[in-house]
């Protein structure tokens with residue numbers, strides 16, 4: 286899914302992340318608190334998620350407040366495959382890399398460390414959940430035009446949804 290965040294001063298940033306879980310609390314994703322996305326979310330804890338299914342002509346858009354869950358981040362990290370935990374342990378995400386070799390060496394060293402210590406957790410790894418206050422479903426139609434349905438609520442934690450059709 287595409288995760289869109291703001292730095293709190295009007296600059297927006299978007300990137301792909303994995304939807305890790307969907308619970309009553311919200312839609313979960315994970316990453317480094319020290320990454321640009323983590324810095325954005327600390328400055329402005331609101332975000333948007335966008336899903337596209339090109340084959341079926343569907344889009345789902347969600348937006349709402351985001352909560353950081355460092356404990357759940359540790360659990361998420363331990364459940365990742367060795368190669369992913371090594372990548373997470375290397376850290377420094379989105380900093381400038383001088384040469385590819387530098388990263389490959391750091392990743393190989395991190396892989397040895399995670400294999401030797403399976404409980405090792407990257408200290409900045411964080412899980413966040415987004416509790417939607419707005420959700421929109423978009424369906425393209427062949428010959429019939431598109432259908433858009435939007436649900437909105439004033440309170441992400443006690444949702445009383447208003448459902449509306451939107452002009453496509």
Ligand SMILES: Cc1cc2nc3c(=O)[nH]c(=O)nc-3n(C[C@H](O)[C@H](O)[C@H](O)COP(=O)(O)O)c2cc1C
Nearest residue numbers: 298300301302303315316317320321322323378379
């Ligand atoms: C298919 C795919 C899945 C990804 N999943 C994640 C993820 O779950 N968490 C994450 O931190 N980055 C993930 N990334 C990398 C992000 O897109 C992004 O490059 C990275 O998190 C740095 O983003 P930032 O500089 O905005 O913080 C994924 C990239 C791709 C292409």
